[in-house]
Amino acid sequence: MSAAVFPGRFAGKVLVVTGAAQGIGRAVALRAAAEGGRVLFVDRADFVTEVAAEAGGEAAAVTADLETWQGAEAAMGHAADRFGGVDILINNVGGAIRMRPFAAFEPDQIDAEIRRSLMPTLYCCRAVLPHLAARGGGTIVNVSSNATRGIHRVPYSAAKGGVNAITQSLAMELAGQNIRVVATAPGGTEAPPRRIPRNAEGDSPREQAWMAEVVDQVRQSAFMHRYGSIEEQAAPILFLASDEASYITGTVLPVAGGDLG
Numbered sequence: 075m076s077a078a079v080f081p082g083r084f085a086g087k088v089l090v091v092t093g094a095a096q097g098i099g100r101a102v103a104l105r106a107a108a109e110g111g112r113v114l115f116v117d118r119a120d121f122v123t124e125v126a127a128e129a130g131g132e133a134a135a136v137t138a139d140l141e142t143w144q145g146a147e148a149a150m151g152h153a154a155d156r157f158g159g160v161d162i163l164i165n166n167v168g169g170a171i172r173m174r175p176f177a178a179f180e181p182d183q184i185d186a187e188i189r190r191s192l193m194p195t196l197y198c199c200r201a202v203l204p205h206l207a208a209r210g211g212g213t214i215v216n217v218s219s220n221a222t223r224g225i226h227r228v229p230y231s232a233a234k235g236g237v238n239a240i241t242q243s244l245a246m247e248l249a250g251q252n253i254r255v256v257a258t259a260p261g262g263t264e265a266p267p268r269r270i271p272r273n274a275e276g277d278s279p280r281e282q283a284w285m286a287e288v289v290d291q292v293r294q295s296a297f298m299h300r301y302g303s304i305e306e307q308a309a310p311i312l313f314l315a316s317d318e319a320s321y322i323t324g325t326v327l328p329v330a331g332g333d334l335g
């Protein structure tokens with residue numbers, strides 16, 4: 075069980091966290107549960123059930139492929155059935171699959187990046203709306219990236235630029251319905267080895283070299299010249315999700331050591 079930095083901060087709230095089996099999503103979901111939220115952990119990976127069990131209490135898990143509309147709709151419906159509604163959606167699924175100069179991307183690889191890092195957020199935002207409306211309001215936090223200005227992952231950058239556009243435009247549309255839409259834009263984040271790799275085919279030596287160039291660029295672009303930790307990403311996501319951020323909407327908050335993305 076994760077440490078509750080602000081005990082009771084999410085008491086009475088139902089949260090859906092996508093991509094909750096590992097990385098930033100796992101940390102966000104466990105801490106939200108520790109701080110009193112009833113949390114649905116959603117992921118494509120089966121072991122999301124084990125992760126939700128770590129949270130104990132009323133946490134639940136469901137597997138869904140959020141690159142499909144059916145998966146997004148089923149996940150939000152599951153949360154409403156299980157917990158009686160949804161108050162907060164954290165759209166965390168995403169991540170660059172491949173690092174390479176744009177000229178080296180094949181068309182199917184471009185499509186895969188958009189499917190991974192734009193469509194789950196677009197579908198889940200749409201699928202949660204009736205549930206938030208039924209509660210009289212709520213909050214959506216999207217996890218974007220500072221890669222909107224960065225090398226060797228242009229299709230991913232484009233997907234995250236789309237996430238920023240969803241955040242701003244949907245916030246404008248929904249402010250009158252008591253629904254806030256906000257985002258963080260994480261920078262490079264240190265993480266333990268991934269149980270589910272970003273690229274199931276593994277990275278070739280050439281791709282590893284391109285990845286090293288990305289790491290250099292990300293470090294140089296940050297005023298702090300370092301990567302952040304998973305905890306340093308989870309904290310601002312949960313602040314934006316909480317009622318402490320009640321006058322913040324349409325904002326994409328860079329969390330990248332000074333790099334604005």
Ligand SMILES: NC(=O)c1ccc[n+]([C@@H]2O[C@H](COP(=O)([O-])OP(=O)(O)OC[C@H]3O[C@@H](n4cnc5c(N)ncnc54)[C@H](O)[C@@H]3O)[C@@H](O)[C@H]2O)c1
Nearest residue numbers: 093095096097098117118139140141167168169219260263
């Ligand atoms: N880690 C970083 O350095 C970094 C930097 C900037 C932005 N981000 C963003 O933060 C978010 C989380 O990053 P991370 O590194 O923790 O991710 P990760 O790759 O470690 O984990 C992503 C999780 O999402 C799940 N997932 C992937 N596709 C899915 C799908 N179609 N349906 C359901 N679940 C799916 C995976 O199974 C996995 O558990 C992403 O949106 C990423 O773009 C991360």
